[in-house]
Amino acid sequence: MSTPAPLTLNQRIRGDIEARILSGEWPPGYRVPNEHALMAQYGCSRMTVNKVLSALAETGLIQRRRRAGSFVARPHPHMEQVxxxxxxxxxxxxxxxxxxxxxxxxxxxxxxxxxxxxxxxxxxxxxxxxxxxxxxxxxxxxxxxxxxxxxxxxxxxxxxxxxxxxxxxxxxxxxxxxxxxxxxxxxxxxxxxxxxxxxxxxxxxxxxxxxxxxxxxxxxxxxxxxxxxxxxxxxxxxxxxx
Amino acid sequence: MSTPAPLTLNQRIRGDIEARILSGEWPPGYRVPNEHALMAQYGCSRMTVNKVLSALAETGLIQRRRRAGSFVARPHPHMEQVxxxxxxxxxxxxxxxxxxxxxxxxxxxxxxxxxxxxxxxxxxxxxxxxxxxxxxxxxxxxxxxxxxxxxxxxxxxxxxxxxxxxxxxxxxxxxxxxxxxxxxxxxxxxxxxxxxxxxxxxxxxxxxxxxxxxxxxxxxxxxxxxxxxxxxxxxxxxxxxx
DNA sequence: TAGTGGTCTAGACCACGCT
DNA sequence: GCGTGGTCTAGACCACTAC
Structure with a gap:
Protein backbone atom coordinates (compact mmCIF):
# COMPACT_ATOMS: atom_id res chain seq x y z
CA MET A 1 0.00 0.00 0.00
CA SER A 2 3.03 2.28 0.29
CA THR A 3 4.01 4.43 -2.66
CA PRO A 4 5.48 2.17 -5.30
CA ALA A 5 6.70 5.46 -6.71
CA PRO A 6 9.92 5.38 -8.62
CA LEU A 7 9.03 8.85 -9.86
CA THR A 8 11.66 10.80 -11.67
CA LEU A 9 12.64 14.16 -10.27
CA ASN A 10 11.00 15.71 -13.28
CA GLN A 11 7.69 14.00 -12.55
CA ARG A 12 7.83 14.95 -8.87
CA ILE A 13 8.34 18.63 -9.60
CA ARG A 14 5.68 18.62 -12.31
CA GLY A 15 3.22 16.87 -10.04
CA ASP A 16 3.90 19.36 -7.24
CA ILE A 17 3.25 22.36 -9.44
CA GLU A 18 0.20 20.85 -11.14
CA ALA A 19 -1.30 20.05 -7.77
CA ARG A 20 -0.85 23.61 -6.54
CA ILE A 21 -2.49 24.99 -9.65
CA LEU A 22 -5.37 22.54 -9.81
CA SER A 23 -6.10 22.86 -6.09
CA GLY A 24 -6.39 26.61 -6.48
CA GLU A 25 -3.46 27.32 -4.15
CA TRP A 26 -1.89 29.06 -7.13
CA PRO A 27 -4.87 30.80 -8.78
CA PRO A 28 -4.97 32.05 -12.37
CA GLY A 29 -2.56 34.94 -12.75
CA TYR A 30 -0.35 33.75 -9.89
CA ARG A 31 3.32 34.18 -10.57
CA VAL A 32 5.11 30.84 -10.47
CA PRO A 33 8.57 30.90 -8.85
CA ASN A 34 11.20 31.46 -11.49
CA GLU A 35 13.58 28.78 -12.68
CA HIS A 36 16.36 29.89 -10.34
CA ALA A 37 14.08 29.67 -7.30
CA LEU A 38 12.72 26.23 -8.22
CA MET A 39 16.27 25.07 -8.91
CA ALA A 40 17.22 26.04 -5.36
CA GLN A 41 14.01 24.65 -3.87
CA TYR A 42 14.42 21.20 -5.41
CA GLY A 43 18.20 21.23 -5.39
CA CYS A 44 18.45 20.42 -9.07
CA SER A 45 19.85 21.94 -12.22
CA ARG A 46 18.13 24.56 -14.30
CA MET A 47 17.56 22.21 -17.26
CA THR A 48 15.37 20.05 -15.06
CA VAL A 49 13.01 22.79 -13.91
CA ASN A 50 13.06 24.30 -17.38
CA LYS A 51 11.85 21.04 -18.86
CA VAL A 52 9.01 20.93 -16.33
CA LEU A 53 7.91 24.50 -16.91
CA SER A 54 8.17 24.15 -20.69
CA ALA A 55 5.98 21.07 -20.57
CA LEU A 56 3.40 22.84 -18.41
CA ALA A 57 3.42 25.75 -20.85
CA GLU A 58 2.82 23.37 -23.77
CA THR A 59 -0.25 21.92 -22.13
CA GLY A 60 -1.49 25.44 -21.44
CA LEU A 61 -1.44 25.28 -17.64
CA ILE A 62 1.00 28.19 -17.39
CA GLN A 63 2.12 31.01 -19.64
CA ARG A 64 5.76 32.06 -19.82
CA ARG A 65 6.97 35.55 -20.71
CA ARG A 66 10.58 36.63 -20.91
CA ARG A 67 11.65 39.04 -18.22
CA ALA A 68 8.17 38.92 -16.72
CA GLY A 69 8.06 35.37 -15.43
CA SER A 70 5.72 32.35 -15.58
CA PHE A 71 2.07 32.74 -14.67
CA VAL A 72 -0.79 30.36 -14.03
CA ALA A 73 -2.98 30.58 -17.11
CA ARG A 74 -6.62 31.63 -17.15
CA PRO A 75 -8.62 28.46 -17.57
CA HIS A 76 -10.09 28.69 -21.00
CA PRO A 77 -7.57 29.74 -23.57
CA HIS A 78 -6.38 26.72 -25.44
CA MET A 79 -8.48 24.29 -23.50
CA GLU A 80 -11.12 24.94 -26.09
CA GLN A 81 -10.03 21.75 -27.75
CA VAL A 82 -11.02 18.34 -26.56
CA MET B 1 11.14 35.99 -50.36
CA SER B 2 14.24 34.38 -48.86
CA THR B 3 13.93 32.29 -45.74
CA PRO B 4 13.30 34.60 -42.83
CA ALA B 5 14.20 31.50 -40.86
CA PRO B 6 15.77 32.09 -37.47
CA LEU B 7 15.06 28.43 -36.75
CA THR B 8 16.62 26.91 -33.69
CA LEU B 9 18.80 23.87 -34.12
CA ASN B 10 16.11 21.87 -32.38
CA GLN B 11 13.50 22.94 -34.92
CA ARG B 12 15.82 22.26 -37.87
CA ILE B 13 16.52 18.71 -36.75
CA ARG B 14 12.89 18.05 -35.94
CA GLY B 15 11.77 19.44 -39.28
CA ASP B 16 14.32 17.31 -41.11
CA ILE B 17 13.17 14.12 -39.47
CA GLU B 18 9.47 14.90 -39.79
CA ALA B 19 9.95 15.61 -43.48
CA ARG B 20 11.65 12.27 -44.09
CA ILE B 21 8.89 10.42 -42.29
CA LEU B 22 5.98 12.25 -43.87
CA SER B 23 7.48 12.03 -47.36
CA GLY B 24 7.74 8.27 -46.98
CA GLU B 25 11.54 8.29 -47.28
CA TRP B 26 11.51 6.71 -43.84
CA PRO B 27 8.52 4.35 -43.99
CA PRO B 28 6.73 2.88 -40.99
CA GLY B 29 9.03 0.48 -39.19
CA TYR B 30 12.18 2.24 -40.45
CA ARG B 31 14.89 2.48 -37.86
CA VAL B 32 15.75 6.09 -37.15
CA PRO B 33 19.48 6.79 -36.60
CA ASN B 34 20.28 6.58 -32.93
CA GLU B 35 21.06 9.58 -30.79
CA HIS B 36 24.81 9.18 -31.16
CA ALA B 37 24.57 9.15 -34.95
CA LEU B 38 22.29 12.19 -35.11
CA MET B 39 24.58 13.97 -32.65
CA ALA B 40 27.48 13.41 -35.03
CA GLN B 41 25.40 14.23 -38.12
CA TYR B 42 24.26 17.59 -36.79
CA GLY B 43 27.36 18.32 -34.72
CA CYS B 44 25.40 18.92 -31.57
CA SER B 45 25.10 17.49 -28.08
CA ARG B 46 23.06 14.50 -27.15
CA MET B 47 20.53 16.52 -25.12
CA THR B 48 19.54 18.34 -28.28
CA VAL B 49 18.77 15.28 -30.37
CA ASN B 50 17.21 13.60 -27.35
CA LYS B 51 14.78 16.47 -26.96
CA VAL B 52 13.81 16.20 -30.63
CA LEU B 53 13.29 12.46 -30.55
CA SER B 54 11.37 12.63 -27.27
CA ALA B 55 9.06 15.24 -28.73
CA LEU B 56 8.47 13.14 -31.86
CA ALA B 57 7.72 10.15 -29.65
CA GLU B 58 5.18 12.19 -27.67
CA THR B 59 3.29 13.12 -30.80
CA GLY B 60 3.32 9.47 -31.86
CA LEU B 61 5.41 9.87 -35.02
CA ILE B 62 8.10 7.50 -33.73
CA GLN B 63 8.33 4.82 -31.11
CA ARG B 64 11.40 4.50 -28.90
CA ARG B 65 12.60 1.27 -27.29
CA ARG B 66 15.64 0.90 -25.11
CA ARG B 67 18.42 -1.10 -26.62
CA ALA B 68 16.41 -1.59 -29.81
CA GLY B 69 16.31 1.95 -31.15
CA SER B 70 13.76 4.45 -32.47
CA PHE B 71 11.35 3.42 -35.19
CA VAL B 72 8.91 5.24 -37.42
CA ALA B 73 5.47 4.42 -36.02
CA ARG B 74 2.68 2.70 -37.90
CA PRO B 75 0.18 5.35 -38.78
CA HIS B 76 -2.91 4.49 -36.83
CA PRO B 77 -2.09 3.87 -33.23
CA HIS B 78 -2.81 6.93 -31.19
CA MET B 79 -3.94 9.05 -34.07
CA GLU B 80 -7.42 7.82 -33.34
CA GLN B 81 -7.98 11.06 -31.51
CA VAL B 82 -8.61 14.34 -33.21
C1' DT C 1 26.52 -8.12 -21.67
C1' DA C 2 26.66 -4.36 -24.45
C1' DG C 3 24.02 -0.93 -26.85
C1' DT C 4 20.28 1.97 -26.42
C1' DG C 5 17.39 5.41 -24.46
C1' DG C 6 16.07 8.09 -19.80
C1' DT C 7 17.52 11.30 -16.94
C1' DC C 8 20.28 14.70 -14.83
C1' DT C 9 24.23 18.21 -14.07
C1' DA C 10 26.68 22.65 -13.95
C1' DG C 11 27.74 25.44 -16.51
C1' DA C 12 27.20 28.90 -20.93
C1' DC C 13 25.54 32.56 -24.31
C1' DC C 14 21.70 34.88 -26.22
C1' DA C 15 17.13 37.32 -27.12
C1' DC C 16 13.50 39.44 -25.50
C1' DG C 17 10.86 42.93 -23.22
C1' DC C 18 9.72 45.13 -18.66
C1' DT C 19 11.23 49.02 -16.07
C1' DG D 1 19.85 47.99 -18.26
C1' DC D 2 18.98 43.71 -16.50
C1' DG D 3 16.16 39.85 -15.07
C1' DT D 4 13.80 36.38 -17.29
C1' DG D 5 13.21 32.50 -20.20
C1' DG D 6 15.22 29.91 -24.66
C1' DT D 7 18.57 27.19 -26.06
C1' DC D 8 22.64 24.53 -26.14
C1' DT D 9 26.96 21.94 -24.41
C1' DA D 10 29.86 18.05 -22.89
C1' DG D 11 29.86 15.38 -20.09
C1' DA D 12 27.70 11.59 -16.46
C1' DC D 13 25.23 7.50 -14.35
C1' DC D 14 21.56 4.35 -14.67
C1' DA D 15 17.81 1.01 -16.40
C1' DC D 16 16.24 -1.74 -19.52
C1' DT D 17 16.26 -5.25 -22.96
C1' DA D 18 17.49 -7.45 -27.18
C1' DC D 19 21.07 -10.24 -28.47
Missing part, protein backbone atom coordinates in the same frame (compact mmCIF):
# COMPACT_ATOMS: atom_id res chain seq x y z
CA UNK A 83 -9.97 14.93 -27.76
CA UNK A 84 -12.53 13.23 -29.94
CA UNK A 85 -12.14 9.53 -30.53
CA UNK A 86 -12.38 8.55 -34.17
CA UNK A 87 -14.83 5.68 -34.32
CA UNK A 88 -13.73 2.49 -36.03
CA UNK A 89 -17.19 1.05 -36.49
CA UNK A 90 -16.46 -2.68 -35.99
CA UNK A 91 -14.60 -1.88 -32.79
CA UNK A 92 -17.34 0.48 -31.73
CA UNK A 93 -20.07 -2.09 -32.25
CA UNK A 94 -18.13 -4.80 -30.47
CA UNK A 95 -17.40 -2.55 -27.51
CA UNK A 96 -21.10 -1.95 -27.13
CA UNK A 97 -21.58 -5.66 -26.74
CA UNK A 98 -23.12 -6.34 -30.15
CA UNK A 99 -22.16 -8.71 -32.91
CA UNK A 100 -20.75 -6.80 -35.84
CA UNK A 101 -21.82 -7.42 -39.40
CA UNK A 102 -21.00 -5.86 -42.74
CA UNK A 103 -22.81 -5.72 -46.04
CA UNK A 104 -21.45 -4.25 -49.26
CA UNK A 105 -24.32 -2.66 -51.17
CA UNK A 106 -22.46 -1.37 -54.20
CA UNK A 107 -18.96 -1.16 -55.57
CA UNK A 108 -17.97 0.62 -58.75
CA UNK A 109 -15.52 2.98 -60.38
CA UNK A 110 -17.13 6.22 -61.45
CA UNK A 111 -16.62 9.90 -62.01
CA UNK A 112 -16.77 12.09 -58.90
CA UNK A 113 -20.02 13.93 -58.17
CA UNK A 114 -19.30 17.48 -59.26
CA UNK A 115 -21.53 18.82 -56.53
CA UNK A 116 -19.29 17.29 -53.87
CA UNK A 117 -15.96 19.11 -53.72
CA UNK A 118 -14.58 16.39 -51.47
CA UNK A 119 -15.18 13.76 -54.15
CA UNK A 120 -13.64 15.96 -56.80
CA UNK A 121 -10.55 16.40 -54.64
CA UNK A 122 -10.25 12.67 -53.99
CA UNK A 123 -10.60 12.00 -57.72
CA UNK A 124 -7.81 14.38 -58.66
CA UNK A 125 -8.92 14.38 -62.30
CA UNK A 126 -9.46 10.62 -62.49
CA UNK A 127 -12.27 8.30 -61.49
CA UNK A 128 -12.90 7.23 -57.93
CA UNK A 129 -13.55 3.83 -56.41
CA UNK A 130 -16.99 4.19 -54.90
CA UNK A 131 -18.24 1.93 -52.12
CA UNK A 132 -21.65 1.98 -50.53
CA UNK A 133 -22.09 -0.25 -47.53
CA UNK A 134 -24.03 -1.00 -44.39
CA UNK A 135 -22.71 -1.71 -40.93
CA UNK A 136 -24.80 -4.05 -38.79
CA UNK A 137 -25.05 -4.60 -35.06
CA UNK A 138 -26.66 -7.89 -34.08
CA UNK A 139 -27.89 -8.14 -37.65
CA UNK A 140 -29.71 -4.82 -37.56
CA UNK A 141 -28.63 -1.70 -39.47
CA UNK A 142 -26.24 0.46 -37.47
CA UNK A 143 -24.71 2.86 -39.96
CA UNK A 144 -24.78 3.64 -43.64
CA UNK A 145 -21.49 4.42 -45.32
CA UNK A 146 -20.74 6.07 -48.63
CA UNK A 147 -17.06 6.17 -49.43
CA UNK A 148 -14.86 7.19 -52.33
CA UNK A 149 -11.22 6.19 -52.54
CA UNK A 150 -8.46 7.74 -54.64
CA UNK A 151 -7.23 4.82 -56.77
CA UNK A 152 -4.03 6.67 -57.67
CA UNK A 153 -3.04 7.12 -54.03
CA UNK A 154 -4.26 3.65 -53.05
CA UNK A 155 -3.82 1.35 -56.07
CA UNK A 156 -4.11 -1.78 -53.90
CA UNK A 157 -7.73 -0.87 -53.25
CA UNK A 158 -8.62 -1.69 -56.86
CA UNK A 159 -7.60 -5.29 -56.27
CA UNK A 160 -9.56 -5.62 -53.07
CA UNK A 161 -12.89 -7.33 -52.83
CA UNK A 162 -14.63 -5.35 -50.15
CA UNK A 163 -17.56 -7.70 -49.83
CA UNK A 164 -15.94 -9.23 -46.76
CA UNK A 165 -13.34 -6.63 -45.84
CA UNK A 166 -14.50 -3.49 -44.09
CA UNK A 167 -13.08 -0.63 -46.19
CA UNK A 168 -12.56 1.75 -43.27
CA UNK A 169 -10.64 -0.75 -41.18
CA UNK A 170 -8.64 -1.90 -44.18
CA UNK A 171 -7.65 1.64 -45.07
CA UNK A 172 -6.71 2.43 -41.47
CA UNK A 173 -4.38 -0.55 -41.39
CA UNK A 174 -2.86 -0.28 -44.84
CA UNK A 175 -2.69 3.39 -45.73
CA UNK A 176 -0.84 5.87 -43.59
CA UNK A 177 -2.46 9.28 -43.43
CA UNK A 178 -1.04 12.52 -42.19
CA UNK A 179 -4.08 14.77 -42.01
CA UNK A 180 -7.76 14.29 -41.42
CA UNK A 181 -10.81 16.47 -41.18
CA UNK A 182 -14.16 15.57 -39.71
CA UNK A 183 -17.43 17.36 -39.95
CA UNK A 184 -20.23 16.33 -37.66
CA UNK A 185 -23.84 17.26 -38.33
CA UNK A 186 -27.40 16.00 -38.03
CA UNK A 187 -29.87 15.23 -40.81
CA UNK A 188 -33.33 13.83 -41.24
CA UNK A 189 -33.03 10.49 -43.04
CA UNK A 190 -34.39 10.66 -46.58
CA UNK A 191 -36.52 7.87 -47.97
CA UNK A 192 -33.59 5.84 -49.32
CA UNK A 193 -31.49 6.17 -46.19
CA UNK A 194 -34.46 5.39 -43.98
CA UNK A 195 -35.24 2.25 -45.92
CA UNK A 196 -31.67 0.99 -45.71
CA UNK A 197 -31.46 1.78 -42.01
CA UNK A 198 -34.93 0.30 -41.47
CA UNK A 199 -36.32 3.36 -39.72
CA UNK A 200 -39.02 5.86 -40.53
CA UNK A 201 -38.28 8.56 -43.07
CA UNK A 202 -37.21 11.71 -41.26
CA UNK A 203 -35.54 9.96 -38.33
CA UNK A 204 -32.69 12.09 -36.97
CA UNK A 205 -29.27 10.75 -37.90
CA UNK A 206 -25.81 11.73 -36.82
CA UNK A 207 -23.53 12.28 -39.81
CA UNK A 208 -19.76 12.17 -39.88
CA UNK A 209 -18.00 13.40 -43.00
CA UNK A 210 -14.37 12.41 -42.90
CA UNK A 211 -11.63 13.20 -45.35
CA UNK A 212 -8.04 12.04 -45.03
CA UNK A 213 -4.84 13.01 -46.77
CA UNK A 214 -1.34 11.67 -47.09
CA UNK A 215 0.82 14.73 -47.61
CA UNK A 216 -1.04 16.71 -50.26
CA UNK A 217 -2.84 13.75 -51.81
CA UNK A 218 -6.43 13.13 -50.76
CA UNK A 219 -6.89 9.47 -49.86
CA UNK A 220 -10.54 8.96 -49.13
CA UNK A 221 -13.75 10.74 -48.34
CA UNK A 222 -16.50 9.02 -46.42
CA UNK A 223 -19.93 9.95 -45.16
CA UNK A 224 -21.22 7.80 -42.34
CA UNK A 225 -24.85 8.09 -41.31
CA UNK A 226 -25.70 6.78 -37.84
CA UNK A 227 -29.03 6.37 -36.16
CA UNK A 228 -29.14 9.37 -33.87
CA UNK A 229 -30.71 7.57 -30.96
CA UNK A 230 -28.51 4.52 -31.18
CA UNK A 231 -25.20 6.27 -31.51
CA UNK A 232 -23.23 9.11 -30.00
CA UNK A 233 -19.73 10.50 -29.93
CA UNK A 234 -17.79 11.11 -26.76
CA UNK A 235 -15.08 13.72 -26.33
CA UNK A 236 -13.16 14.29 -23.15
CA UNK A 237 -10.67 16.69 -21.71
CA UNK A 238 -8.44 16.06 -18.74
CA UNK A 239 -5.73 18.25 -17.26
CA UNK A 240 -2.17 18.08 -18.40
CA UNK A 241 -3.19 17.53 -21.97
CA UNK A 242 -3.51 13.79 -21.49
CA UNK B 83 -8.95 17.82 -31.80
CA UNK B 84 -12.52 19.01 -31.53
CA UNK B 85 -13.08 22.70 -30.95
CA UNK B 86 -15.49 23.42 -28.14
CA UNK B 87 -17.95 25.95 -29.48
CA UNK B 88 -18.48 29.13 -27.51
CA UNK B 89 -21.77 30.01 -29.11
CA UNK B 90 -21.47 33.83 -29.26
CA UNK B 91 -18.04 33.48 -30.84
CA UNK B 92 -19.33 30.80 -33.16
CA UNK B 93 -22.24 32.92 -34.36
CA UNK B 94 -20.05 35.98 -34.85
CA UNK B 95 -17.46 34.02 -36.79
CA UNK B 96 -20.17 32.90 -39.18
CA UNK B 97 -20.90 36.52 -39.90
CA UNK B 98 -24.15 36.79 -37.96
CA UNK B 99 -25.28 39.13 -35.22
CA UNK B 100 -25.48 37.29 -31.92
CA UNK B 101 -28.46 37.56 -29.61
CA UNK B 102 -29.43 35.95 -26.33
CA UNK B 103 -32.72 35.37 -24.61
CA UNK B 104 -33.20 33.95 -21.12
CA UNK B 105 -36.37 31.85 -21.09
CA UNK B 106 -36.37 30.66 -17.50
CA UNK B 107 -34.25 30.91 -14.37
CA UNK B 108 -34.95 29.11 -11.13
CA UNK B 109 -33.51 27.04 -8.33
CA UNK B 110 -34.91 23.54 -8.22
CA UNK B 111 -34.24 19.95 -7.36
CA UNK B 112 -32.31 17.94 -9.94
CA UNK B 113 -34.27 15.70 -12.28
CA UNK B 114 -33.78 12.24 -10.86
CA UNK B 115 -33.86 10.74 -14.32
CA UNK B 116 -30.77 12.72 -15.32
CA UNK B 117 -27.69 11.42 -13.52
CA UNK B 118 -25.73 14.45 -14.69
CA UNK B 119 -28.12 16.80 -12.91
CA UNK B 120 -28.00 14.69 -9.78
CA UNK B 121 -24.21 14.83 -9.81
CA UNK B 122 -24.16 18.59 -10.32
CA UNK B 123 -26.62 19.00 -7.45
CA UNK B 124 -24.52 16.99 -5.03
CA UNK B 125 -27.46 16.62 -2.67
CA UNK B 126 -28.56 20.25 -2.92
CA UNK B 127 -30.65 22.20 -5.40
CA UNK B 128 -29.34 23.36 -8.74
CA UNK B 129 -29.53 26.71 -10.48
CA UNK B 130 -31.45 25.93 -13.65
CA UNK B 131 -31.24 28.15 -16.73
CA UNK B 132 -33.14 27.68 -19.97
CA UNK B 133 -32.16 30.00 -22.77
CA UNK B 134 -32.09 30.62 -26.49
CA UNK B 135 -29.17 31.70 -28.64
CA UNK B 136 -30.03 33.81 -31.67
CA UNK B 137 -28.22 34.52 -34.93
CA UNK B 138 -29.48 37.61 -36.75
CA UNK B 139 -32.52 37.48 -34.49
CA UNK B 140 -33.46 33.95 -35.47
CA UNK B 141 -33.17 30.91 -33.17
CA UNK B 142 -29.78 29.23 -33.39
CA UNK B 143 -29.57 26.95 -30.39
CA UNK B 144 -31.59 25.99 -27.36
CA UNK B 145 -29.73 25.59 -24.10
CA UNK B 146 -30.72 23.90 -20.86
CA UNK B 147 -28.16 24.28 -18.13
CA UNK B 148 -27.83 23.42 -14.47
CA UNK B 149 -25.13 24.93 -12.28
CA UNK B 150 -23.81 23.68 -8.94
CA UNK B 151 -24.42 26.64 -6.60
CA UNK B 152 -22.04 25.23 -4.01
CA UNK B 153 -19.14 25.13 -6.45
CA UNK B 154 -20.11 28.43 -8.08
CA UNK B 155 -21.79 30.59 -5.39
CA UNK B 156 -21.26 33.76 -7.47
CA UNK B 157 -23.72 32.38 -10.00
CA UNK B 158 -26.59 32.87 -7.54
CA UNK B 159 -25.99 36.60 -7.58
CA UNK B 160 -25.83 36.82 -11.35
CA UNK B 161 -28.68 38.05 -13.49
CA UNK B 162 -28.30 35.97 -16.61
CA UNK B 163 -30.87 37.89 -18.60
CA UNK B 164 -28.08 39.82 -20.29
CA UNK B 165 -25.04 37.68 -19.49
CA UNK B 166 -24.54 34.50 -21.47
CA UNK B 167 -24.13 31.76 -18.83
CA UNK B 168 -21.72 29.65 -20.86
CA UNK B 169 -19.36 32.52 -21.62
CA UNK B 170 -19.58 33.79 -18.05
CA UNK B 171 -18.73 30.38 -16.64
CA UNK B 172 -15.85 29.94 -19.06
CA UNK B 173 -14.35 33.23 -17.93
CA UNK B 174 -14.99 32.97 -14.21
CA UNK B 175 -14.78 29.35 -13.26
CA UNK B 176 -11.69 27.30 -13.97
CA UNK B 177 -12.40 23.71 -14.86
CA UNK B 178 -10.06 20.77 -14.97
CA UNK B 179 -12.11 18.12 -16.70
CA UNK B 180 -14.86 18.08 -19.26
CA UNK B 181 -16.90 15.49 -21.09
CA UNK B 182 -18.94 15.97 -24.21
CA UNK B 183 -21.49 13.69 -25.77
CA UNK B 184 -22.66 14.43 -29.28
CA UNK B 185 -25.82 12.96 -30.69
CA UNK B 186 -28.76 13.69 -32.97
CA UNK B 187 -32.43 13.96 -32.10
CA UNK B 188 -35.71 14.81 -33.75
CA UNK B 189 -36.97 18.05 -32.23
CA UNK B 190 -40.03 17.51 -30.05
CA UNK B 191 -42.95 19.91 -30.21
CA UNK B 192 -41.61 22.27 -27.54
CA UNK B 193 -38.11 22.38 -28.92
CA UNK B 194 -39.39 22.85 -32.44
CA UNK B 195 -41.59 25.74 -31.41
CA UNK B 196 -38.74 27.50 -29.64
CA UNK B 197 -36.38 26.92 -32.54
CA UNK B 198 -39.11 27.91 -35.00
CA UNK B 199 -38.83 24.79 -37.12
CA UNK B 200 -41.13 21.89 -37.87
CA UNK B 201 -41.55 19.20 -35.25
CA UNK B 202 -39.20 16.34 -36.00
CA UNK B 203 -36.45 18.44 -37.55
CA UNK B 204 -33.06 16.83 -37.00
CA UNK B 205 -30.98 18.60 -34.36
CA UNK B 206 -27.41 18.19 -33.27
CA UNK B 207 -27.14 17.84 -29.51
CA UNK B 208 -24.11 18.49 -27.34
CA UNK B 209 -24.25 17.37 -23.73
CA UNK B 210 -21.38 18.88 -21.80
CA UNK B 211 -20.39 18.36 -18.22
CA UNK B 212 -17.44 20.06 -16.51
CA UNK B 213 -15.65 19.48 -13.24
CA UNK B 214 -13.18 21.31 -11.07
CA UNK B 215 -11.24 18.60 -9.34
CA UNK B 216 -13.90 16.20 -8.11
CA UNK B 217 -16.70 18.77 -7.95
CA UNK B 218 -19.14 18.91 -10.84
CA UNK B 219 -19.58 22.50 -11.96
CA UNK B 220 -22.23 22.49 -14.64
CA UNK B 221 -24.15 20.31 -17.02
CA UNK B 222 -25.58 21.72 -20.21
CA UNK B 223 -27.54 20.37 -23.16
CA UNK B 224 -27.33 22.47 -26.28
CA UNK B 225 -29.67 21.71 -29.16
CA UNK B 226 -28.61 23.05 -32.56
CA UNK B 227 -30.45 23.04 -35.84
CA UNK B 228 -28.81 20.15 -37.66
CA UNK B 229 -28.71 21.79 -41.04
CA UNK B 230 -27.53 25.15 -39.76
CA UNK B 231 -24.75 23.91 -37.57
CA UNK B 232 -21.87 21.47 -37.60
CA UNK B 233 -18.77 20.62 -35.65
CA UNK B 234 -15.35 20.45 -37.18
CA UNK B 235 -12.52 18.27 -35.91
CA UNK B 236 -9.09 18.16 -37.44
CA UNK B 237 -5.89 16.24 -37.15
CA UNK B 238 -2.53 17.37 -38.45
CA UNK B 239 0.87 15.80 -38.02
CA UNK B 240 3.07 16.68 -35.08
CA UNK B 241 0.10 17.05 -32.82
CA UNK B 242 -0.71 20.55 -34.02
Missing amino acids: ALEIPDIPVEVASRGHRYGFELLERKCRKPARALPQEVEVAGGHTVLSLRSLHLADGRPFALEERVINPVAVPEALGMDFSCTVPGSWLLQHVPWTRAQHRISAINADATQAQRLQVATGTACLVIDRQTWRGEAAITYVRQVFLGEAYDLIARFSPGGR | ALEIPDIPVEVASRGHRYGFELLERKCRKPARALPQEVEVAGGHTVLSLRSLHLADGRPFALEERVINPVAVPEALGMDFSCTVPGSWLLQHVPWTRAQHRISAINADATQAQRLQVATGTACLVIDRQTWRGEAAITYVRQVFLGEAYDLIARFSPGGR
